[in-house]
Amino acid sequence: MPGRQNAIHQQDKPYVILISADGFRSDFAKKYQAKNLIALGEQGVVADYMQPSFPSLTFPNHYTIVTGLYPAHHGLVDNSFYDRKRQQTYGMQDKKMVADPYWYGGTPLWVLAEQQQMIAASFYWVASEAPIQQLPPTYHYFYNEKISIDQRIETVKEWLALPRDKRPHFISFYFPEVDHAAHSFGPDSKETAEAVQxxxxxIGKLQKVAAASGLPVNFVFVADHGMAKVDQQNTIPYPTIDTALFTINSGSAVLQLYAKDKNSILPFYENLKKNAVDYDVYLKSTMPASLHYSTDDDRYNRIGDIILLARLPKVFNRGGRPTGPGKHGFDPHYPDMRASFQAWGPAFKKGLQIQGFENIHVYPLIAEILGLQYDATKIDGKLETLKKIINTK
Known part of the structure; x- marks a missing residue:
């Protein structure tokens, strides 16, 4: 984005590199002896786990991490969902739709930074390709798994070497590999172990680049969700649903039904509830409060009228097709859904182990480190949850 630069008062601020490893469950660093992460964790802060928001899927949770809002409050309620206002289905595979700011509520961290004349950069993050509030990150790349990791790390090195007025202070960075491996081969597979390595x-290479820059760079390492080994043999067949009455949003862990006629909701709900085996059936209005996913939460009116939740280790499976061994999307209170969190760098205390917390709290933490102003009443996250991990200035 030509013409943007760091304001003078932003140029001495610290730096934050937010890294997400998709599907990196809370126990994976120890389980697979991730030596760099373990060593860096000892130099900083490690949480027992970070609890994802419901549903424990990639798009809703990546966007929760950078907005401090539950999915029903920011609008990305699933990886794909039906929007009643536009009468359109959002799908994460649709490149044009993904880049349309209509879908994204809240104020992502890069927008917050750019609003306050602090340059931001993103090497892949959900929504970073969309000009949200007309402010995409100054430097950003369209998602392309063909770009090698060494090229991506070299780009971060170049960003950190830019002149002070052009250098990004907030960088987001994403790894898809662990999720791919764990879906295809399961969380206990050698392929998942290799992806963790x-x-x-x-991350070891990124840390070296940051250290060589001589800048006060802080790292926040997170995952969007964990991964569970599921029962591949005995899956839950899709219930018979009249598509003249309902639009179906399908998934392995969560099915959402959108009624074309409101009068069909209750009779069909009662019928499903009576016959449900290995899954729970809810009306949007009766969803458990702990999931922040009921009628009152649904700010963008994008949650289904009827929601079906599979019970681990069972998954929904349409037409008896083979299903992969690793899945997520379930109620985030299942331990297998837990994500990783650790942070290191000059802003963080050293050698600190903390209890698990919800992923809505990462946003105020990063804003505080970067000295960015935000309206605390407009987010779900609370600074006090993680303030104890920051070195007092």
């Missing part, structure tokens, strides 16, 4: 080596 790949991420760990890459």
């Amino acid at each position: 790949f991420v760990d080596e890459s």
Whole structure:
């Protein structure tokens, strides 16, 4: 984005590199001996786990991490969902739709930074390709898994070497590999172990780049969700649903039904509830409060009228097709859904282990470190949850 630069008062601020490793469950660093992450964790802060928001899927949770809002409050309620206002289905595979700011509520961290004349950069993050509030990150890349990791790390090195007025202070960075491996081969597979090693080596390289820059760079390492080994043999067949009455949003862990006629909701709900085996059936209005996913939460009117939740280790499976061994999307209170969190760098205390917390709290933490102003009443996250991990200035 030409013409943007850091304001003078932003140029001495610290730096934050927010890294997400998709599907990096809370126990994966220890389980697969991720030596860089373990060593860096000892130099900083490690949480027992970070609890994802419901549903424990990639798009809703990546966007929660950078907005401090539950999915029903920011609008990305699923990886794909039906929007009643536009009468359109959002799908994460649709490049044009993904880049349309209509879908994204809240104020992502890069927008917050750019609003306050602090340059931001993103090497892949959900929504970073969309000009939200007309402010995409100054430097950003369209998602492309063909760009090698060494090229991506070299780009971060170049960003940190830019002149003070052009250098990004907030960088977001994403790794898809662990999620891919764990879906295809399961969370206990050698392929998942190798993917964890790949991420760990890459983080070691990023840390070296940051150290060589001589700048006060802080790292926040997170995952969007965990991963569970599921029952591949005995899956839950899709209930018979009249598509003249309902639009279906399908998934392995969560099915959402959008009624074309409101009068069909209750009779069909009662019928489903009576016959449900291995899954729970809710009306949007009766969703458990702990999931922040009921009628009162649904600010963008994008949650289904009827929601079906599979019970681990069972998954929904349409037409008896083979299903992969690793899945997520379930109620985030299942331990297998837990994500990783650790942070290191000059802003963080050293050698601190903390209890698990919800992922809505990462946003105020990063805003505080970067000295960015935000309206605390407009987010779900609370600074006091993680303030104890920051070194007092």
